[in-house]
Amino acid sequence: MDANMKPAVKDEKLIFGLGRNVFFAGVVSFFMDVSSEMIYPLVPLFLANVLGVDKTVIGLIEGVAEATASLLKVFSGWFSDRIGRRRGIMVVGYAISVMSRPFIALAGGWHGVMTARFCDRFGKGVRTAPRDAIIAESTEEAHLGLAFGFHRAMDTLGAVIGPFIAFVLLGCFAATYRRVFWLSMIPGVIAVAVIAIYIREKRRAVAGVDRPRFKLSCFDRRFRFFVLIATIFALGNSSDVFLVLRAGEVGISAAMIPVLYLLFNLVYSVVSGPAGMAADRFGRKRIILLGFVLFAGLYWGFATVSDPVGVWWLFGAYGVFMGLTEGAGKAFVATIIPPDFKATAFGVYTTATGLATLPASIIGGWLWEHAGPVATFYFGAAAAACAAGLFVLFMIAFNKPRPVL
Numbered sequence: 001m002d003a004n005m006k007p008a009v010k011d012e013k014l015i016f017g018l019g020r021n022v023f024f025a026g027v028v029s030f031f032m033d034v035s036s037e038m039i040y041p042l043v044p045l046f047l048a049n050v051l052g053v054d055k056t057v058i059g060l061i062e063g064v065a066e067a068t069a070s071l072l073k074v075f076s077g078w079f080s081d082r083i084g085r086r087r088g089i090m091v092v093g094y095a096i097s098v099m100s101r102p103f104i105a106l107a108g109g110w111h112g113v114m115t116a117r118f119c120d121r122f123g124k125g126v127r128t129a130p131r132d133a134i135i136a137e138s139t140e141e142a143h144l145g146l147a148f149g150f151h152r153a154m155d156t157l158g159a160v161i162g163p164f165i166a167f168v169l170l171g172c173f174a175a176t177y178r179r180v181f182w183l184s185m186i187p188g189v190i191a192v193a194v195i196a197i198y199i200r201e202k203r204r205a206v207a208g209v210d211r212p213r214f215k216l217s218c219f220d221r222r223f224r225f226f227v228l229i230a231t232i233f234a235l236g237n238s239s240d241v242f243l244v245l246r247a248g249e250v251g252i253s254a255a256m257i258p259v260l261y262l263l264f265n266l267v268y269s270v271v272s273g274p275a276g277m278a279a280d281r282f283g284r285k286r287i288i289l290l291g292f293v294l295f296a297g298l299y300w301g302f303a304t305v306s307d308p309v310g311v312w313w314l315f316g317a318y319g320v321f322m323g324l325t326e327g328a329g330k331a332f333v334a335t336i337i338p339p340d341f342k343a344t345a346f347g348v349y350t351t352a353t354g355l356a357t358l359p360a361s362i363i364g365g366w367l368w369e370h371a372g373p374v375a376t377f378y379f380g381a382a383a384a385a386c387a388a389g390l391f392v393l394f395m396i397a398f399n400k401p402r403p404v405l
Contacts, residue, residue, distance in 0.1 A: 013380055019138040022147045023352070024198040025131055026154030032094060033155050035188035037162025038180055039104065041261040043113065044241040045254055046177045053110045057247065059365025061110065062239035063358035065117035069364065070354025072125025077347025080130040081340065087134070087199050091192060093127025096120075098188035105181035127350045128350055133343035134201060136334045144334050145284060149327035156272055156322070158187075159265035172254055217346060222336045222398050227352045229390045230329070231252015233292060234356035236299070236383020238364030238376060243318070246373055251308040263320075264315040271323025276331065284332040291325030292388035296381045303377035356369035 015023040047053040047061070056244040070361045080089050097120045104116030132148075162184075169180050247260055298321060303312050330346070337345035367375040
């Protein structure tokens with residue numbers, strides 16, 4: 001590894017073969033996703049069935065929420081690079097998300113739900129880039145796929161447990177949506193405590209004249225082209241609430257929606273770790289391209305599915321797609337960015353793709369209302385196919401031998 005690529009944080013002790021910060025960042029994401037996913041699959045049902053909100057507004061709420069997170073990621077990443085700090089920003093971001101729970105529990109209309117989603121995603125926007133940077137800085141380049149794959153696996157394992165808890169609370173204890181929202185604060189508080197106690201960092205030396213200044217010229221053509229491709233893909237990747245709504249339309253009962261989402265996250269979690277190792281071994285670009293193609297086929301399937309059994313298969317396959325691509329994408333980005341701009345670059349990447357969620361969700365909702373559900377998913381399939389074609393051009397254009405790609 002080049003001297004400039006050495007991690008800024010050296011872990012003294014490995015835990016299950018992973019750096020201390022990588023392991024505990026995974027634990028944090030596990031508990032936070034338990035909290036988030038106790039709520040997320042219930043939100044569209046709460047909006048549609050309890051508050052009587054139409055699909056276009058549901059798409060708008062999710063789009064605004066994700067766009068909020070995206071706008072903050074680039075600033076948060078730049079600020080983290082500039083002050084040389086990661087952990088404190090992570091604590092603030094996770095704490096804000098936890099404090100959003102009362103807003104949704106007390107919501108009397110869609111405006112209250114939007115406020116809750118705004119606060120939750122605000123916290124996500126604050127924490128994501130510094131967290132990804134501390135994982136990258138705590139890992140050797142040859143093992144980036146494993147590190148980000150482990151993180152996604154833990155994140156998604158939490159997303160398995162969250163819907164399961166929601167299902168038990170709703171089905172076995174006859175809890176209301178609002179009670180589930182209140183109880184979701186407990187694992188969120190645990191996540192914040194783990195950061196404060198276990199995540200460690202050494203203050204980075206940041207000389208006044210060398211502090212990062214945000215400008216696109218800091219990043220080369222590979223990074224800019226890849227961000228463009230990922231953004232085009234994201235334009236077709238509308239909010240997952242449309243998958244939930246499609247499942248309900250095809251015949252999945254409201255009580256089984258959390259179980260369906262649990263299946264998706266279980267597959268996602270199981271696939272993420274091995275997929276990260278496969279990306280390290282066989283090439284991250286190949287895994288990313290496979291993901292684009294798989295997504296196009298999945299959305300075509302959601303457009304044409306006509307029975308509940310097909311929906312279960314599609315949600316499982318969607319988990320495979322997420323497990324393949326989430327860790328591999330960030331691991332690949334970590335290899336094509338300047339070492340002094342890690343958090344900033346992760347912020348740019350996640351901001352660009354996340355901002356696309358706003359028009360993607362609005363378009364998805366509009367198409368659903370005016371042309372039917374199938375139009376929403378055909379549009380997503382077309383965007384993924386376009387991204388796959390452009391990524392093939394990317395691989396051809398930047399086919400110079402490089403280490404561990």
